[in-house]
Every structure is written in structure tokens, then in C-alpha cells.
Amino acid sequence: MEACALTDVGQKRSMNQDFVYASTEPVGSLENLFIVADGMGGHQAGDFASRFVVENLVRFFETPYLDRDVHGILKEGIRTVNRELYECASKTPELNGTGSTLVLATIKGNVLYVANIGDSRLYLLRGELEQITKDHSYVEELVAMGKLKRGSRDYMEKKNIITRAVGVSDEVDTDLFALKLKSGDQILMCSDGLSNMVDEFEMEYIIRSEDGVKDRARALVEAANRSGGQDNISVVLIEPQIREVSL
Numbered sequence: 082m083e084a085c086a087l088t089d090v091g092q093k094r095s096m097n098q099d100f101v102y103a104s105t106e107p108v109g110s111l112e113n114l115f116i117v118a119d120g121m122g123g124h125q126a127g128d129f130a131s132r133f134v135v136e137n138l139v140r141f142f143e144t145p146y147l148d149r150d151v152h153g154i155l156k157e158g159i160r161t162v163n164r165e166l167y168e169c170a171s172k173t174p175e176l177n178g179t180g181s182t183l184v185l186a187t188i189k190g191n192v193l194y195v196a197n198i199g200d201s202r203l204y205l206l207r208g209e210l211e212q213i214t215k216d217h218s219y220v221e222e223l224v225a226m227g228k229l230k231r232g233s234r235d236y237m238e239k240k241n242i243i244t245r246a247v248g249v250s251d252e253v254d255t256d257l258f259a260l261k262l263k264s265g266d267q268i269l270m271c272s273d274g275l276s277n278m279v280d281e282f283e284m285e286y287i288i289r290s291e292d293g294v295k296d297r298a299r300a301l302v303e304a305a306n307r308s309g310g311q312d313n314i315s316v317v318l319i320e321p322q323i324r325e326v327s328l
Contacts, residue, residue, distance in 0.1 A: 082188070084115060084319040085298040091274055092310030098127035099272050099315040100135045109142045110154060115186045115317045117201045119272040121246065122170075122179035130166060130181040134247050137162045138185070151187060151194045152257050159183065159196060159247070159255050166248030180246035184214055184270050191323050193268065195258040199243045201315075202276055205260070206267040210285040213258055217245035241273070268319040271301075274312035278305040294318055 086103035090096065098120040108114040118134045120127030141158040149157070170176040182199025195203050197214040205211050215221065219242040223229035247253055267288055275284070279301065287300045298318040305314045 082113065082320065082322050083294045084113075084317065085295045086115070086315075086317045087298050087302050088272075088313065088315040089274075089302045089306065089310075091313050092306055094313055096128055097313045098131055099274065099313040100131035101315050101317055102135050102139060103317050103319075108139060110145045110147060110149075111142055111151070111187045112189050113187055114139065114142060115268075115270060115319060117182075117184050117270045117272055117315050117317055118247075119182040119199065119201050119274075119313070119315065120179070121181065121243075122176070126170075126176045126179035127181070129176060130170075130179040130248055133166050133169070134162055134181045134183060137165060151189055151192075152196075152259065155185065155187070155194065155196045156255060156257065159185075159198070159253065163247045163253040164251055167251050170248060178249075180249040182243065182272070183247050186268065186270060186317075186319070188262065188319075188321055191262050191321075193258075193260050193262050193321070195260075197256050197258075198245045198247055198253060200241075201272045202270070204269040204271075204281075204284070206269065206285060206288050207263065207265070210269070210281050210288070212281075213260070215256060216243075217256075218243050241277075262321050262323045264323050266321055266323060268317075268321065269301075270317040270319075272313060272315040274310075274314035275301060275305045275316055278308040278311065278314070288318065294320055 086101040102116040118131035120131035182201040184201040200216040
């Protein structure tokens, strides 16, 4: 397995409120761990929230939980850290309104386990690039109800309004996914600083290049900056290198 995590402040922001983590080595009971978090809630609060979420999730997962399945471990970790961030922010006036998106992945054998809250995304490149996670955003909820067209002017103007985030209340609803990986699959995790700046065709083109994982991750960040770099940009690119055994 190979992986690379990069984050960049972009062209317009003075502070990077994204935070990323990537380990191809075991973290407690998890065989590997990859995280992207995008903070919100003011100049200092967003930076604090994303770092808090990632560092405390890693700390939680470092304790082995041998009696739980992978999704159980992920769900309990996110529940615990969400409450910790909410309680911390409730006691600190300058952190009022702080929160963070979260997309998290771990691979066990040939199964990819994913958790997400907010609009940071996980894509799978197999035949084509496919978004696995669902954005928890105001516009996507309207699209699902048939009240708004994806890509319309109203959609583009309001697409940054998210409806779920870690730390904004004492409980959080987490989406969980599991899917079997195949030989040749590649995984992209990113904040909206990439997905809002670079379309999926260009992302797929870059990921398919013959360059190494680090060079392709860097090329994705550079593409977002060339397109304007309106937000912080975070990328985690993973090559699981699954070996399929035929019987």
C-alpha cells in the first residue's frame, strides 16, 4: 500500500483550516488510517477544530478495541471526539460555533471502510472516478428532494452551506460505507478546496498518470491552485495494491 497526504493554504486564505492524516501502518486495531478534516467557525476556531478532531481521533484509535468490528470502532471514536469538541467549544467563547467536516477511511484485507460528516469527500477510481460519500449540504438535500438542480446558479451560490459537522452539537450522525476493493483501485479523499476547484474529469486524468503517488497528490493540489485556489486544499491519495486471488 502507498499513500500521500498533502494540505495547502490555497491562493486566497491566510490560514489553513484543513488538517490531514495518513498512516499505512496499524493504528491500534485498525490496519491503517486516513483522515481529512475541514474546520469552520471563525479565523482561529476552524483551525482548532480540524486539528482537534484528527489528533483526538488518532489518539482514540491507538487503543486496541478487539471486541468491536471496524465500523463499531469508527462510530464510537467519532461519537467520543464529537462530544469532546462540543464540550470544549461550549466552555470557550472564542470557539463558539466551531466544527469540522470529516472523511475517514481504513482498509482491512480487501474491504474499504469509510465514515463521513459534511462535504469533504472520498472518491474511488475503478472504471471511472466515482464519489462514494454523500455531501451533507443544504443544496444536496434540495437536490435529493427534487427542488434544486445540481450545477444551477442557486446550487453554486449555496453549495458551501453544510448540514452536518463534528462538534456543533452533543450528538452527530455519521454516514458509514463498506465496499470491496479490486486490483488497480485507487482512492482519493479531499476537502472541498479541491472538489470545488477541479472537476472530476481532470482529477481522474491526474490520478491515472504514470507518476508516483506523491507527484500525483501534488499535481491535484497544483490544479486547484491554478483554478483560483479559493479555499484551503487537502488531498489524501491511496493505492491499496489489492491482490485478487483466483481459485
